[in-house]
Amino acid sequence: MAYASDKDFTQKRLNQPLLNKKWRTEYAGRTLVTIFGIFIILLALTILGFLGYRGSATFLNYGHSVAEFLFSTNWNPGEAGQSGTVGAAIFIVGSLTVSGFALLIATPFAIAMAIFISDISPKIGSRFLRPVLEIFVGIPSVVYGWIGLTVLVPFIANVFNLPFGFSVLAASIVVAVMIFPTIASVATDAMQAIPAEYRDASYALGSTRWQMVWHIKLRSAMPGILTGIVLGLARAFGEALAVAMVVGQSTRFVDSLLSPTNTLTAVITANMGNTVNGSEYNDALWSMAFLLLLISFGFIILIRVLGRKRNEL
């Protein structure tokens, strides 16, 4: 299109329907994004509602108390319309022990790695260690489980002179290796985000590098590091496959690190295909799934609280 003059151009532009232009430049993108956003929110709410509905059947249809589900160790749910007992305490404690102990193993390594990357040797850190961390994250959990099953389980049996090596220890070590990169990379980011002034001021006061790292950087980065730890804990808690392969899946209460036990996720995976909808067994599994969701909500709230703390700094 050619315009006779600037004036002509302005006139033509003004004649275009305003709404049409506004639609293209503003509303189209906004509507699309809003639709996607609402869809995701609805999806989350639907999942929550569905799990709540299926998970409550154990208590509403079969009349079990929440206390029985949470604190009883008597696990013998019925099938074919029969009713039994649904005490899931063994699996709840099993999940807590495995992920808690995994955290104890992984955290020192992860924080050491974060300190190394951010302060001791940033060059090696960014060129070599960061990519290694990313590789760790990319390995599927079944591979970790398989390595654990073939290497770690026989190793534990040999070292401790046990008949078999399936144990909380084996599961914790496998999970620790899985969550270590998550904690390490979040912690590294937190350490690197501390302003350089803090470091400079610390040096100016005559502290050594280690004193600066230990007293200044680590302290300031603590909320961020804790966020990484909670993220790692959430991942550990939700891991099913790798844990199921090495934990032994024995329905017994944990009393030692070398004993086998079972976890919530492993019980769900092992039995969901063998039970039918509406049976007490199936409903008890849904209750466990709902419990897992509630626990992960707890973790998310914790992360939020820690995040707020970090922003206050």
Add this chain to the structure above:
Amino acid sequence: MKKLALVILALVLLVGTLSACGSSNASGGQTTNNSPAATTPAGSAPTAGGSASQAAPAPAANVSGSISASGSSALYPLVNIAANQFKAANPNVSMTIAAGGSGTGLNNVLAGTVDIGNSDVYAAEKLDAGDAAKLTDHKVCLIGVAVIVNADVAATVKTLTSDQLKAIFNGTTNNWKQVGGPDEQITIVNRPTSSGTRALFTKWALGGQSSVEGDTSLQTDDSNALLTTVGNTKGTIGYLALSYLNVASANIATVQIDGVDPTYENIYNDKYQVWGYEHMYTNGKPNAQTQAFLDYMMTPTMLTQAGTLGYGDPSKLNADAAKSR
């Protein structure tokens, strides 16, 4: 220019992803429809060795339409092979065969999402009476369950009495020397409590007594994992469907119960008791193509093939054995 290159790159990536999805679908082994690549998938059926591929052709039944089945993973290898042969003879039929567990099969057939629900156990043992009554049972073959032990025990423990077996599984007997074996702790390897194989074993080998759970017992999700665990762990005892014992393994051995070997010969003659029917359930009366496929499952050629894969032929049961179930 740079922008154009980016767009092209994005397109190439997108097409690559799409085609990758397509091909993985075709070789996934679940759908046998229109894809020559979709025969028995490599890893899924260790028992479905070479013997099955050179099978007799299925009779053409002049049917068309689709047939879908899901359920029991113990029955899956057999149904999958039968489906491939049936499909070859009846090109107008499309078939989708999936595993997923007996509970999944019963759920799906009850909900009408599949035509056939495969199960290791009677529907009445999983569903409540009202739902179970809606399903029609087709007993396509037998499945025997054998007791297996790790090779280090096998040399000295060749047979166990029913009472010894019960004592082992309730924890009273916890060392192999108590039943004539080496001085070694007994480790029990179970399947999940909801497993069909475990249900058969508990009912017919242990007389309904449930297995002890504790320091000396492990559990595995599926039969292949159980085979690996028993093979790799000293002093272990477990139980497996005979269809998983087709391939000889140096690490494990089967054990006689009361001096009787776990073979179909002994099951047919009512000497070995730990067995059950494999069921293919339909929701009411099956449609024509589903009926034709169920008929094919029970033809003599198919049952002979089932025999080589470790399943039994119901028609060979003698009167006493047939009466026992």
